Amino acid sequence: MADRTLSDPRARLLELSQERGVSLASLSELLGRNPSYLQQFIRKGSPRKLEEQDRATLARFLGVGEEELREAQENSYVKPLQRETGEWVVVPRLDLGASAGPGRVAGGEAAFDTFRFSRRWLEEQGLARAELSAIRVEGDSMEPLLNDGDEILIDRAPRAFRDGIHVVRVGDTLMVKRVASAGPGRVALLSQNLAYPPVEVAADEVEIIGRVVWKGGRV
Incomplete structure (x- = not known):
């Protein structure tokens, strides 16, 4: 056995x-x-x-x-978890953080809370067809764009890749980085904070979890 x-x-x-x-x-x-x-x-x-x-x-x-x-929770980061209730769209807050530092080992991905967004506001933001989840930022490598403790919305709807800010997984490490093409079969993971050097990896080593489309945090 x-x-x-x-x-x-x-x-x-x-x-x-x-x-x-x-x-x-x-x-x-x-x-x-x-x-x-x-x-x-x-x-x-x-x-x-x-x-x-x-x-x-x-x-x-x-x-x-x-x-x-297949893993029981395989692709759990990209399943469409948001719910729609009349004029509001309920977006889950997932119990994990995306590192804006050296990288964080992914933990649980269960929703522990929710945000409610106006359906009209989402339409105004071009997010009417988005599949949204909210997670928190951990670390300082994306400052000043994203700060430690910020909440970000990621759109997990499948779309053709384009350069931008994404939540990605490399191995078991979850992180938020600017992802850019770096030649055939290669991508660069870039930080906003210049104290962190760029990291170049093979494209098939990176799983794009979702594109960051909104942020919120304390002033």
Whole structure:
């Protein structure tokens, strides 16, 4: 039986490989990966989640539904959580912070409170079709644009990428940065505070959670 201390998709993948009598190394090679790829995924949590194409390939080979290999809360940051009630749109405040410093390991993403915004105001701001969540800023690397403790609205509606201020996840680290193209297959994560140097990474290492479209904070 699989080790139930593992997160569900990792435990299920290990269990299925044992039931089918196929090694993790063989399954890794099926994906065109190095032989230790799935072993690292299960035991070390790297990568944090399987790519969609890899998950689909494994599910077909193992004869199970793809959902069995998906995290229970996978993509929870991008699910449309806001609710509409008449003239008001209720936007959840998520119990996490996006670091404006070196980076913060993502914690829980449950809504612990809500904001209510006028539907008319959202329309005036061009946000009528937005899928909004509110989170707080932590750190000073985006000052003076965003300050420690500010609340920001992120629009998680799927759109073509364009340069701007985004909440992103790199590995398990959640941060708010200005994201700009840096050549083919590369992006730059830029801070407003010049004390923080730019960071350039491969585009496939960055998950865009949402575009920052509004901020609020104490004066």
